[in-house]
Amino acid sequence: NAGVMQNPRHLVRRRGQEARLRCSPMKGHSHVYWYRQLPEEGLKFMVYLQKENIIDESGMPKERFSAEFPKEGPSILRIQQVVRGDSAAYFCASSPNYGEMGTQYFGPGTRLTVL
Amino acid sequence: GENVEQHPSTLSVQEGDSAVIKCTYSDSASNYFPWYKQELGKGPQLIIDIRSNVGEKKDQRIAVTLNKTAKHFSLHITETQPEDSAVYFCAASPFGSSNTGKLIFGQGTTLQVKP
Numbered sequence: 001n002a003g004v005m006q007n008p009r010h011l012v013r014r015r016g017q018e019a020r021l022r023c024s025p026m027k028g029h030s031h032v033y034w035y036r037q038l039p040e041e042g043l044k045f046m047v048y049l050q051k052e053n054i055i056d057e058s059g060m061p062k063e064r065f066s067a068e069f070p071k072e073g074p075s076i077l078r079i080q081q082v083v084r085g086d087s088a089a090y091f092c093a094s095s096p097n098y099g100e101m102g103t104q105y106f107g108p109g110t111r112l113t114v115l
Numbered sequence: 116g117e118n119v120e121q122h123p124s125t126l127s128v129q130e131g132d133s134a135v136i137k138c139t140y141s142d143s144a145s146n147y148f149p150w151y152k153q154e155l156g157k158g159p160q161l162i163i164d165i166r167s168n169v170g171e172k173k174d175q176r177i178a179v180t181l182n183k184t185a186k187h188f189s190l191h192i193t194e195t196q197p198e199d200s201a202v203y204f205c206a207a208s209p210f211g212s213s214n215t216g217k218l219i220f221g222q223g224t225t226l227q228v229k230p
Contacts, residue, residue, distance in 0.1 A: 004158075033217065042121075042204055042220035043159070056215040091158055095216065102216050103149070106158040 002027065004094050004107035005074075012113045019079040019086070021110045025094030031102055032075045034067060037089040037109075049075060082114045117142045117209045121221025129229050134195050136224045138205035139187040147208040148188050149218070150179060152201045159204060163190070195228045202226070 005024040013019050025032050030051055035043040048056040049069035060067065064082075069075040079086055091109045095102030118141040128134050140148075146167040151159035165172045165179045165188065172179050176195075181188040192199055202225050206218040 006158075031216075035218075035220075040223075042222045043218075045217040045219070048215045048217055056217060059217070103161065103164065104216070104218060105161065106151070108158045 004092060004105055006090075006092055006107035006110050008110060009108060010111050010113070012115065013082050014115050015083060016081050019082050019112055019114075021077040021079075021090050021092075021112070022074040023077070023092035023094075023107060024074040025092075026096075026105055029094035029096045029105075031095040032069050033093045033095070033104060034075075034077050035091045035093065037091060039088070043091060046077075079112075082112075084114045087112055087114045117145075117207070117219045119205060119207050119219050119221045121205050121224060123224060124222065125225045125227070127227045127229065128195055130195060130197060132195055134190075134192045134199070134226055134228075136190045136203055136205070136226075137187060138189070138207075138221050139185075140207040140219070141186070142207065142209040142219075143183075143186060145207040145209050147216075148179070148181060149206050150177075150190050151204045151206065153204060153223075154201045162203075192226075195226075197228050197230050200226055200228045 032049045034046040037043045045059040047060045047067045064080045066078045089109045089111045093104035093106045095104045121138045149164035152162045153159045163177050165181050176193045178191040202223045204223050205221040
């Protein structure tokens, strides 16, 4: 049973470009969470999605960041007009259950570097 | 807002000794407390979790204790081995009105087990 998959594993962008990060949840999981980890810090919640719905985006910056989880295909975290401060590791986690009852399993992450 | 404090930030032990990591949380309604192990360049791996209806849980060399009155929980690793060396994160899931299951992470503890 494949785990959570993320791609690309490493992404380099120049300031002003767009970054697209993909996450495929574990088979049977319909809940996806995105977290950001700055160097030598803990993970910070960004957004929680179910298929075709954003449930909680309280941790998402108001500008330049967006997320989706379409009916078919992976969840996408999009960062427009990237800046150096966006350099971080972005992790997604999937869960089979709703809310605090759902154990979250993490992917290997995408490490974004903005030049 | 919701906050999780984790101590110590670094911990060095001799192989075979025990290691204890402690976390406190601010949201008294939090109900779910997982612990993750993160190795260099990898995503967080769930190692043990506890829910608020339980005071202690054990899995081989790993145990977690929860004190809801004091709002703190701890990870205990016995008979440490060099492969236990990693960064460990605690997390809490605030209950709140939305109850979306987002995790609030501690800052992490770098555990080094010396052979």
